[in-house]
Amino acid sequence: MLINNRLIDKDEVSLSINDRGYQFGDGIYEVIKVYEGSMFTATEHIDRLYRSADEIRLVIPYTKDVLHKMLYDLVEDNKLTSGHVYLQVTRGVAPRNHAFPTELTEPVLIAYTQSADRPVNNHRFGVSTIFVEDIRWLRCDIKSLNLLGNVLAKQQAHEAHCYEAIQHRGEIVTEGSSSNIYGIKDGVLYTHPTNNYILNGITRQVVLKCCQEIGLPVVEEAFTKEQALQMDEVFLSSTTSEITPIIKINDTVIHSGEPGIYTRKIQQAFEEKVQQLTML
Incomplete structure (x- = not known):
């Protein structure tokens, strides 16, 4: 599983109840299909993720190329052949308040893979x-x-x-x-x-x-x-x-x-x- 820029075991995952994704749905996501270990239209999905981020005034703290490489490593690490990658970015962890938190609040990125046969x-x-x-x-x-x-x-x-x-x-x-x-x-x-x-x-x-x-x-x-x-x-x-x-x-x-x-x-x-x- 990917948490920000770290690949960790899913048993080690710890997410805060103050994450704005949990409390407000304040975040964005993408689902990328994987065929024979290769991500399909990954560039287009990542481009759309950044567009969504711009629309809600969320700054993703990685370049598109870096994010693409992290997702590639995630697929490789999980030895995924057929399935998909789920990716989401939230505005981060902050005390509950409808208004945006301070600029010091860092977005939280998570991604994981899931095996699935084609329908x-x-x-x-x-x-x-x-x-x-x-x-x-x-x-x-x-x-x-x-x-x-x-x-x-x-x-x-x-x-x-x-x-x-x-x-x-x-x-x-x-x-x-x-x-x-x-x-x-x-x-x-x-x-x-x-x-x-x-x-x-x-x-x-x-x-x-x-x-x-x-x-x-x-x-x-x-x-x-x-x-x-x-x-x-x-x-x-x-x-x-x-x-x-x-x-x-x-x-x-x-x-x-x-x-x-x-x-x-x-x-x-x-x-x-x-x-x-x-x-x-």
């Missing part, structure tokens, strides 16, 4: 989802530790025996509780534009590159719940879910309950990028 059955057969009203704050573009709205949405999906909750503000689909959402209609991919209502997912960025490579036009334009139900294909993406077809939303079956042809092409293009990484 191949979900990729092959698709998943069911439900619509859930998006009740989150208005800065969803910041990957902050404040995830209670996401947790409540995911729990609704879990209780409905579904994989994911598709969130919406009024009639407009935003994103999943832990994913980005896409619809394909008449050979065009639609997805919510990157603004304060959604997180610009790193896998989302890879998806758009894949679409360009396979010649699938992309329109970054919000669509409604009704339009989602009328799509030829729907899928979600995230670091851990990768490219997962959606075959059902509430009681409506999408594409006869089978992953669509364009979704399959995007999955293949994504897989080629993973293979390129693991061959390096």
Whole structure:
């Protein structure tokens, strides 16, 4: 496990109850996928971490290159083959007060690895989802530790025996509780534009590159719940879910309950990028 710039055994970890991440959710995080011992799109994840830090006025006390090396060493030290790295930075430890602590308060960085198999059955057969009203704050573009709205949405999906909750503000689909959402209609991919209502997912960025490579036009334009139900294909993406077809939303079956042809092409293009990484 990584605590600030030190690799230590998890049994030696000691975190303060006065950490602002614990008391206020005052921090940011990233999850980086690992394939065959190599971190996928690590540079993009680290860039986004620093952007999130800037947005909440948190200064990470390491350069991007140093942080990248620390995460590389963490993966090596844990001999992680397949799984992910979880990384978070909080504003630090200080007496409880809503206002920022003094400038002498040092941020706290922690990171650890977790082994996990790729969700191949979900990729092959698709998943069911439900619509859930998006009740989150208005800065969803910041990957902050404040995830209670996401947790409540995911729990609704879990209780409905579904994989994911598709969130919406009024009639407009935003994103999943832990994913980005896409619809394909008449050979065009639609997805919510990157603004304060959604997180610009790193896998989302890879998806758009894949679409360009396979010649699938992309329109970054919000669509409604009704339009989602009328799509030829729907899928979600995230670091851990990768490219997962959606075959059902509430009681409506999408594409006869089978992953669509364009979704399959995007999955293949994504897989080629993973293979390129693991061959390096």
